[in-house]
Amino acid sequence: MHNKPSLAVELGNLPLANPVLTASGTFGYGLEYADFVDLDSLGGFIVKGTTLEPRQGNPYPRMAETPSGMLNAVGLQNGGVDHFINHIYPRLSNITSEIIVNVSGAAVEDYVEVCRRLQPLDRIRAIEVNISCPNVKQGGMAFGTTPEGAARVTEAVRAAWPGHLMVKLSPNVTSIVDIALAVQDAGADSVSLINTLLGMAIDVERRRPMLSTITGGLSGPAVRPVAVRMVWQVAKALSIPVVGLGGITSGRDALEFIMAGATAVQVGTYNFVDPAATARVVTEIEDYLIRHNISDINELRGII
Amino acid sequence: MKKILDMQVIRISIPAPGYAHIVLAADSPSELPECTPGQFVQVQIPDHDTFLRRPISICDVDPQEGTLTLLVRDAGRGTRNLCHLSAGQTLNLVLPLGHGFSVPENPDSSYHPLLVGGGVGVAPLLYLARAINARGVRPDVILGARSAADVLLKEEFERVAHVFITTNDGSEGVHGLVTDHPAFKEEHSVIYCCGPTPMMKAVAAYARAHAVPCFVSLENMMACGLGACLCCVEKTVDGHLCVCTHGPVFDINALTWSDHA
Ligand SMILES: Cc1cc2nc3c(=O)[nH]c(=O)nc-3n(C[C@H](O)[C@H](O)[C@H](O)COP(=O)(O)OP(=O)(O)OC[C@H]3O[C@@H](n4cnc5c(N)ncnc54)[C@H](O)[C@@H]3O)c2cc1C
Numbered sequence: 001m002h003n004k005p006s007l008a009v010e011l012g013n014l015p016l017a018n019p020v021l022t023a024s025g026t027f028g029y030g031l032e033y034a035d036f037v038d039l040d041s042l043g044g045f046i047v048k049g050t051t052l053e054p055r056q057g058n059p060y061p062r063m064a065e066t067p068s069g070m071l072n073a074v075g076l077q078n079g080g081v082d083h084f085i086n087h088i089y090p091r092l093s094n095i096t097s098e099i100i101v102n103v104s105g106a107a108v109e110d111y112v113e114v115c116r117r118l119q120p121l122d123r124i125r126a127i128e129v130n131i132s133c134p135n136v137k138q139g140g141m142a143f144g145t146t147p148e149g150a151a152r153v154t155e156a157v158r159a160a161w162p163g164h165l166m167v168k169l170s171p172n173v174t175s176i177v178d179i180a181l182a183v184q185d186a187g188a189d190s191v192s193l194i195n196t197l198l199g200m201a202i203d204v205e206r207r208r209p210m211l212s213t214i215t216g217g218l219s220g221p222a223v224r225p226v227a228v229r230m231v232w233q234v235a236k237a238l239s240i241p242v243v244g245l246g247g248i249t250s251g252r253d254a255l256e257f258i259m260a261g262a263t264a265v266q267v268g269t270y271n272f273v274d275p276a277a278t279a280r281v282v283t284e285i286e287d288y289l290i291r292h293n294i295s296d297i298n299e300l301r302g303i304i
Numbered sequence: 305m306k307k308i309l310d311m312q313v314i315r316i317s318i319p320a321p322g323y324a325h326i327v328l329a330a331d332s333p334s335e336l337p338e339c340t341p342g343q344f345v346q347v348q349i350p351d352h353d354t355f356l357r358r359p360i361s362i363c364d365v366d367p368q369e370g371t372l373t374l375l376v377r378d379a380g381r382g383t384r385n386l387c388h389l390s391a392g393q394t395l396n397l398v399l400p401l402g403h404g405f406s407v408p409e410n411p412d413s414s415y416h417p418l419l420v421g422g423g424v425g426v427a428p429l430l431y432l433a434r435a436i437n438a439r440g441v442r443p444d445v446i447l448g449a450r451s452a453a454d455v456l457l458k459e460e461f462e463r464v465a466h467v468f469i470t471t472n473d474g475s476e477g478v479h480g481l482v483t484d485h486p487a488f489k490e491e492h493s494v495i496y497c498c499g500p501t502p503m504m505k506a507v508a509a510y511a512r513a514h515a516v517p518c519f520v521s522l523e524n525m526m527a528c529g530l531g532a533c534l535c536c537v538e539k540t541v542d543g544h545l546c547v548c549t550h551g552p553v554f555d556i557n558a559l560t561w562s563d564h565a
């Protein structure tokens with residue numbers, strides 16, 4: 001009766017030992033957390049947003065605490081794809097769990113070129129494409145805010161990337177289902193949602209915005225109900241797997257997303273509060289299954 | 305190795321209005337990891353409401369006793385909660401974080417350091433002064449405060465250093481800023497500094513003008529404290545660097561501060 005329940009899930013063509021991944025930009029390259037978490041105990045981890053060229057990101061201040069969450073305006077600071085390939089990737093060689101690279105770009109060609117350069121890395125079997133980036137050639141409007149823009153990036157990347165293609169959706173849209181359907185039709189293997197919600201906070205004593213960029217991305221438990229709702233809507237409409245994230249702090253929170261239809265989840269901002277959160281979420285999901293006498297996590301997916 | 309550690313408040317005192325001096329103990333001394341001067345901890349505020357941890361400097365460590373001391377200024381909701389803790393309460397910390405001050409292993413006779421602290425910025429300097437003293441050198445320390453009532457940790461510093469005081473209102477020591485003290489202009493081989501940014505900039509400008517090596521401890525706002533979120537960056541000659549991992553202590557030559565404070 002008390003056999004260990006099965007946590008293994010299949011994200012389309014990508015099998016994962018368990019459904020817990022980390023959210024891009026909140027877990028560095030994994031190594032930052034190696035003192036707190038056995039990285040191999042996770043389903044996988046999604047590294048920092050990677051662009052074609054190195055980026056310095058936005059000026060300080062880049063963050064503000066908000067009720068049950070935070071705003072950030074990091075602006076995709078990263079060393080560029082070649083830096084990842086030459087300096088980070090070799091340091092990840094001992095890790096057995098899935099390493100997923102989050103890809104960002106200012107133009108469709110940039111996404112494609114990043115994918116082309118990542119292709120020879122045999123440990124990278126999946127990428128997550130961040131379509132919340134501003135399209136510099138189209139007046140800076142994010143690719144992911146129209147079905148056409150989202151489809152254009154997805155199609156171009158699909159042609160350049162034979163591995164698992166996860167597309168990360170922006171919640172800052174009128175109908176996320178329409179965007180998700182466009183991404184599915186354009187060849188994505190899975191979608192992940194949600195990226196941060198556009199927000200703003202003001203320091204009233206100093207009478208100025210908290211962030212150098214005035215507006216920024218809201219994350220943390222504050223966004224979870226919005227994220228669960230969107231995952232539920234998208235999972236109902238799509239035939240490809242959905243990865244749910246937004247404010248996950250515990251196994252209980254992760255199960256909300258799974259019951260809403262997610263095949264896997266990502267833990268983001270809460271890594272800052274509890275650096276051991278990811279491994280704890282895995283254990284708590286397992287404990288839940290044992291407590292409810294469920295032998296396989298897949299039995300719970302999409303039950304709502 | 306960094307760890308997440310529960311520590312118990314064993315003593316808390318109010319050295320000056322709006323400040324708290326908190327002594328924490330690990331369950332056993334062996335649980336407390338080795339910490340170096342200038343490193344910091346990320347404290348979970350035990351109010352179930354403040355979301356992110358707060359970075360606080362390591363003010364002192366006693367490895368034999370397994371104790372760690374924090375000096376906290378009430379600057380907002382989180383630090384106010386810390387100032388109102390009582391003995392027996394538990395705090396959850398992530399530690400030790402960042403790169404602190406470097407002190408020569410075997411200082412020779414040319415090593416004549418000056419430590420300059422303003423307000424709660426004196427916190428990391430106490431552990432530093434002790435470490436320098438343990439290597440056979442009694443450093444000079446200038447403590448800057450608003451008034452006599454705000455001078456922090458004076459007795460503790462006096463045990464290991466030559467202490468000089470400046471106050472903004474002249475109620476103790478030299479009337480003025482830390483840079484106004486005659487001891488500040490004496491010859492020193494290195495300056496270590498922590499305090500409000502304008503003070504650190506003034507000290508850095510002097511050090512640069514006189515070609516004295518100078519290290520400052522920055523207090524940029526942090527989320528993770530681990531180099532993962534990239535929220536705490538400082539603009540440096542090598543681009544944006546994380547204060548939580550490259551710092552909090554920086555050589556002033558790495559910073560892009562202008563010479564005019
Ligand atoms: C490496 C490091 C070491 C520090 N050491 C100490 C110490 O030993 N003792 C001590 O009392 N304080 C220290 N600080 C500052 C302390 O972290 C902040 O005062 C604290 O985070 C403010 O939180 P709060 O909830 O009380 O205030 P909030 O309500 O969050 O904010 C109150 C005000 O403080 C400012 N603030 C918020 N976070 C920070 C921050 N991280 N740094 C500076 N200002 C901030 C806000 O802009 C706001 O104006 C240190 C900071 C860093 C980065």
Ligand SMILES: Cc1cc2nc3c(=O)[nH]c(=O)nc-3n(C[C@H](O)[C@H](O)[C@H](O)COP(=O)(O)O)c2cc1C
Nearest residue numbers: 023024025049072130194195219220246247268269
């Ligand atoms: C500091 C920070 C940096 C982030 N950087 C990225 C990024 O580079 N690429 C990306 O797709 N999402 C990025 N995100 C968004 C997260 O991956 C995630 O979608 C979002 O924070 C919601 O999840 P959470 O509430 O669990 O954090 C970032 C979030 C934070 C807080």
Ligand code: FES
Nearest residue numbers: 528529531534548
């Ligand atoms: S606080 Fe997250 S990188 Fe420094």
